[in-house]
Amino acid sequence: MTSESLTYLLLGILIFGFLMPRILEYLQVSMQQQTVPPILADYLTDTKLLEAKSYQKDNFKFKLITSSFTFLLTVFFITQGWFGAIDSWIGGFGFSPLLDSLLFFGLVFIASDILSLPFDYYSTFVIEAKYGFNKTTLATFFSDKMIAYLLSLLVGGGLLLIFLWLIHFMGPNFWWQFWIIASVFMVLVNVGYTAWIIPLFNTLTPLAEGEVRDKLLQYAAKVNFSVKHIFVMDGSRRSAKANAFFSGFGKQKKVVLYDTLLEQHPPEELVAVLAHEIGHYKKKHLKWGMLVSVLEVGILLFLLGQVVFSENMSLALGGTTLSVPLNIIGFTMLFAPLSMVMGIGMNWLSRKHEFEADAYAKETFGGKPLAEALKTLSVKSLSTIHPHPWYVFVNYSHPPLLERLERLER
Secondary structure (H helix, E strand, O other), rough: OOOHHHHHHHHHHHHHHHHHHHHHHHHHOOOOOOOOOOHHHHOOHHHHHHHHHHHHHHHHHHHHHHHHHHHHHHHHHHHOHHHHHHHHHHHOOOHHHHHHHHHHHHHHHHHHHHHHHHHHHHHHHHHHHOOOOOOOHHHHHHHHHHHHHHHHHHHHHHHHHHHHHHHHHHHHHHHHHHHHHHHHHHHHHHHHHHHHHHHHHHEEEEEOOEEEHHHHHHHHHOOOOOOOOEEEHHHHHOOOOOOEEEEOOHHHHHHEEEEEHHHOOOHHHHHHHHHHHHHHHOOHHHHHHHHHHHHHHHHHHHHOOOOOOOHHHHHOOOOOOOHHHHHHHHHHHHHHHHHHHHHHHHHHHHHHHHHHHHHHHHHHHHHHHHHHHHHHHHHOOOOOOOOHHHHHHHHHOOOOOOHHHHHOOO
């Protein structure tokens, strides 16, 4: 394929990648407002339902603006050859190809983050604040940014350096070598997430002695689940939304509950939430999810290996000769549809796992307390009660609330 044909192909894929999500989001937000379902009558009012719809529309408009900005800017860079111009400018300093590649991606990262900063600010301090969710202060907002920059420099920069070194010095074999490194890194992050990453942003404290802890441990013992670490995270520092999650394997497994979750739910519902999380562990969902993610990374790296040394791809983005960073950018655009298909598959698997974890909680503890917890979580977070089925199919990693309740309460 000629470089000119590749340019048109990339532009066509960009247009598709922009329009398809926007169409799905429009279908979602334009769903006709329905009445409160009888199953939610004790939790949801018509006023709250209207508020959830308003929240959904505000997010749709905001995402339309941000995605349009990114789309138009990317199209401009391709049609004007600016990606190639930046690459040639950096190459003019006479550094090594490896250093040129690092500088290119460093410049792209800094520029994209600066451009996204106003949008992040608006989302946090305008939209989220409007609906009572935002608890983040300006100090916390910018502190998070600085910590994220440091992590990106140390961890992301280190992985990028290894990745680019393998491409430049190991040639076509780079993909499976970096796949091994990436796989090990993914496992280490999963095991050490609560110990290494979360403390940089939040405070984790052991769940205090009392009724809640006693009930959680009693249930864990009943289902033969050895858990020594139940932590409470100060999620209320940033948001009023509640959550819980589980990470790690073996002796390193940890359960983390948001402090907002403890405030909003009685002990029986908290045990049901824990039962759901343990269900994921008992059904080996974490291992399956990790395996699928590792395979997905391997496929993408293999496909990248077919493109990363293509001179025509570099020329299509305005380059004057073969350029590794230009080809990596071209690859992310070229295989975006495949990434979308993989994402749909991952979401389908995730929804299946959520149903299985719900069923486990129902069998080992009870469906009603989990159903009550899900109702509270959904209503307080202004979740969409009547989502469009196509939007669910493509984007939802969790089944819609009413489907989960129907299975739990049938």
